[in-house]
Amino acid sequence: MRGIHERPVGLTYQPDLVDDDEERSLLATLDALDFHEVRMHGQIARRTVRQFGYTYDYGSFQLTAAEALPVALCGVRERCAALAGVDPEALAQTLVTRYPPDSVIGWHRDAPAFGPTVVGLSLGSACLLRFQRSTGENRRVYELELSPRSGYVLTGAARSAWQHSIPPVPALRYSLTFRTLRSPRS
């Protein structure tokens, strides 16, 4: 990546947020889920997703209430909430993403419907998480390897000013992304 190397303020990385046994049982839970396609700008992505708590509609940019987080995933949400310093219930939306080999997520900032805290957990394959902000001579870049079982938190500028992306994953990867909402709902 070309640009000036700078670590985004508001990025936290935590290796080994879950242990091997927990990863195995989480992967068994995730393997049993039905995943749905992601269609953005008329294109179907190779990664597939499942959402709990609230469903984000990639066409209308709206959040609507959805089925509750399965009990088997509540423990890990608590761990992610502790890492981010928020209440588990504040992480009202959970996105499970299944990345088959060579799938990606392109450059984006998470939607404004979501709140100031985003927490991610990686399972299965390692991958790179890339960051960029500004363009031309001012372009700032950063790259982090996400190991399996690691967690990350995006707050502040890392959440709202920097874009992030994941280049082709070498092998099957799952992520759990826990997000707050911009305005709390009942």
Ligand SMILES: O=C(O)CCC(=O)C(=O)O
């Ligand atoms: O898979 C990940 O860790 C990142 C997912 C992501 O950036 C997103 O869904 O907005």
Ligand SMILES: [Fe+2]
């Ligand atoms: Fe994202």
